[in-house]
Each structure stands twice: as structure tokens, then as C-alpha cells.
Amino acid sequence: MLLFDMDGTLIDSNGVWKDVDREFLARRGLPYTHAYYEGVAHTILPLAAKFTREYCRLSESCEDIIAEWMEMAKDAYAHVTVKPGVRAYLKQCRAEGRRMAVVTSSVPEHCRTALTHLDLMKYFEGVTLAHDLGLEKKSPELWLAAAETYGVRPEDCTVFDDSLSACKGARGARMRVVGVYDGFFAQDETAMRGFCDVYIKSFEELLLPPRREVRP
Numbered sequence: 001m002l003l004f005d006m007d008g009t010l011i012d013s014n015g016v017w018k019d020v021d022r023e024f025l026a027r028r029g030l031p032y033t034h035a036y037y038e039g040v041a042h043t044i045l046p047l048a049a050k051f052t053r054e055y056c057r058l059s060e061s062c063e064d065i066i067a068e069w070m071e072m073a074k075d076a077y078a079h080v081t082v083k084p085g086v087r088a089y090l091k092q093c094r095a096e097g098r099r100m101a102v103v104t105s106s107v108p109e110h111c112r113t114a115l116t117h118l119d120l121m122k123y124f125e126g127v128t129l130a131h132d133l134g135l136e137k138k139s140p141e142l143w144l145a146a147a148e149t150y151g152v153r154p155e156d157c158t159v160f161d162d163s164l165s166a167c168k169g170a171r172g173a174r175m176r177v178v179g180v181y182d183g184f185f186a187q188d189e190t191a192m193r194g195f196c197d198v199y200i201k202s203f204e205e206l207l208l209p210p211r212r213e214v215r216p
Contacts, residue, residue: 001100001152001158002100002160003128003143003146003159003175004102004161005102005104005137005161005163006106006115007105007106008163008184008185009180011081011114012082014183017073018037020072021037021040023072024052024068024072028058030056035055036052041163041184042138043105043136045069046062046066046131046134049062049063049065053065070107073110075113076110077110077113077117078113078114078117079117080117080118082118082120083182084202084203084204085203085206088203088207089204089206091123092206092207092208099125099150100123100124101146102128103137104129104130105137108131111127111129128142128145128146133145136169137161137163137165137166137169138169139169140169140170140173142169143159147173147175154173154175155175157170157175157176158176158177159177160180161178161179162179162182163185164188164192164195167195177195177196179193179198179199180199180203181199181200181201
């Protein structure tokens with residue numbers, strides 16, 4: 001079974017949160033650092049808020065931090081775009097009878113908005129939300145839970161993700177991993193290439209060449 005991350009893998013949306021993070025910190029006179037990015041990237045909102053509150057020594061509650069983030073993100077997911085080659089690859093896999101699902105740490109509301117807006121939901125059996133399980137994608141338990149949901153063995157799953165930590169979590173669950181390039185994680189490209197079973201810059205690399213008609 002094929003398990004796809006959403007943000008940065010299927011859709012070009014990582015920039016939404018980078019902009020939110022920069023503005024959130026700027027409002028408090030704080031710099032956007034690599035350490036902060038490492039603490040919140042591809043993390044479910046409750047844990048990202050907890051990290052932010054402690055790292056930035058804020059007096060606001062985690063609930064208030066999340067509310068501010070959600071207000072700043074607003075309807076951004078209604079305007080995100082699908083990444084190159086994704087739609088064609090999903091169509092190709094569906095034609096081959098491959099089972100597919102989404103595993104994401106995205107906010108449930110944003111996930112539904114994006115997949116509906118881009119008409120991608122029709123390709124997937126379902127969506128596993130890390131937010132609902134209270135697990136991070138770097139945790140093998142999340143990937144094992146996804147496999148159990150769809151009644152498949154972990155070793156029969158292939159994960160597509162742009163985050164090195166998520167790929168490590170999936171590998172810890174005995175899954176095959178395909179690293180997907182995204183500019184948000186560009187600094188991890190060398191490590192991803194060394195760790196993943198396959199690494200792609202674009203889903204266009206996975207498309208089969210069109211069949212040629214052969215004259216009788």
C-alpha cells in the first residue's frame with residue numbers, strides 16, 4: 001500500500017507555515033531560527049504550541065497560540081497548488097490498482113480543505129491524521145497505526161514524505177520510504193538521499209512513458 005504525506009509532498013504548502021511562523025515570532029520581536037524550525041516542522045499543533053511556548057518563554061496558553069496560528073493561516077489551504085507530477089502519478093497508480101492513503105500531521109480542517117479544493121480525495125481510501133492520534137510522524141507507532149487501519153502489513157507499505165524525521169519513523173515501522181524533495185527541507189537533501197530507499201525531486205520521475213501505438 002502507498003502512504004502519502006500531504007504538506008510538501010502532494011501539495012506545495014510548507015511555505016504557508018513558514019510565513020505564519022515568521023510573522024508569529026516577529027510580532028514578539030523574536031528571530032526565526034533553525035532551532036525553532038526544527039522544533040515545529042511537521043509536528044502536530046498541540047506539540048508545536050507546547051514547544052513554542054517553552055522555547056520562546058511565552059505567557060500565552062497553548063490554546064491561544066494555536067488560535068493565533070489558525071487565524072493567521074485562515075483560508076490559505078483553499079489556494080495551495082498540487083506539486084508537479086502528483087496528479088498524473090496518482091492516476092497512474094489508481095489505474096494499476098494500487099491502494100493509497102494519506103498520512104498527515106496537517107490540521108484536520110486544512111487537510112480536508114486542500115484535498116477537496118484540489119480534487120485529490122478520490123484517489124485515497126482514507127486519511128490518517130496524526131493530530132487525532134496524538135502522535136508525531138517521527139514515531140513508528142503512527143505508521144503502525146496507519147497500517148493497522150487499512151489492514152496491511154507494515155512491510156507491504158511504501159511511504160512518500162518530504163521530511164527526514166518522518167521517513168525515519170516509517171522505516172522504524174519496517175516500511176519502505178521514498179523521499180520527496182521540497183525546498184522547505186532542502187538542507188536535508190543529502191541525508192535523505194543517503195537514508196531513503198528512493199529519492200525523487202519530482203513525481204514526474206515516476207511516471208511511465210506513454211504507450212506507443214503499433215501499426216499492424
